Amino acid sequence: MNHTKGGLVIFTANSHPSSRELGKRISERLGVELGKVQVYQETNKETRVQIQESVRGKDVFIIQTVSKDVNTTIMEMLIMVYACRTSCARSITGVLPYFPYSKQCKMRKRGSIVSKLIASMMCKAGLTHLITMDLHQKEIQGFFNIPVDNLRASPFLLQYIQEEIPDYRNAVIVAKSPASAKRAQSFAERLRLGIAVIHGEAQDAESDQVDGRHSPPTAKTTGAIHPSMEIPLLIPKEKPPITVVGDVGGRIAIIVDDIIDDVDSFVAAAETLKERGAYKIFVMATHGLLSSDAPRFIEESAIDEVVVTNTIPHELQKLQCPKIKTVDISLILSEAIRRIHNGESMSYLFRNIGVDD
16 A cells, blocks of 8 residues: 655665665555666776656655665765756755765864764755754764754664563663763663663773874974963873672673674673673664674674664675564664655654653
């Protein structure tokens, strides 16, 4: 049954089977067929896109999941958006459940804010709206000059906890670092559970020693600064010993975060929780990048189960590690597409979501 008005076209931007699968699930929920498009690479590695049906005057939605080759993924998206723009589509909405380069959203030393660059490129290509999910930092929405709907996966993860963990009432929600404490607090308040925070684990922060600005001048210069001015130096950080704030003894520990990629910090957190008496450990995250040897590390760790959504393809990782489970979020994406196409309010999809969620 078709639940939308006419003039809707849904494309999947790459030929990855998982991207096609997510697009197929969304199109089936909406009662429409996937649009016909060819996306492939030439022998010289250039990306070529051929739209094989008319999009003139139609609302186009392009679904793109991030594959292993993230840069090719971005180019496919940009070229397809531009192709639809030059084919006179009425509107072009990008559906990127995981926004690439979202971790590079802050200036670090002499680096760059790559998220801002990607946002500018997408807007310049002709994107008129963006649907994404659980941005690494909500401020990324400000990099766009088009509407951005940052959907949440937490209702699906909360439902999984309630339905698939029989004794979840004996659980405690864990933040593996103070930075993820707000997310953990949100889960804990909704499940009426306690919270624990791990503090003092190894961070991924870059060493200031390699940056020239850390080095003092070799010789005392005169005339550069007024003699009466002495700029106070910031005391360097020193990581404290690992501590767990909160009781996890004899409890199920559920670690929550937005992205699980390099699993070293999760494995270390699981070991710490085991030492403190947790008898079962779950990891819940929206985006399961699971790069490199992550499946092997998870399989060999104290983690009992890793639950992620299908915002990113990870079928191969699931074959390597049976501890990885998937939650389908195509329902909320299809509803967002339907509401945008029909001109309905999106506020229903954000009910009970606070500023810190």
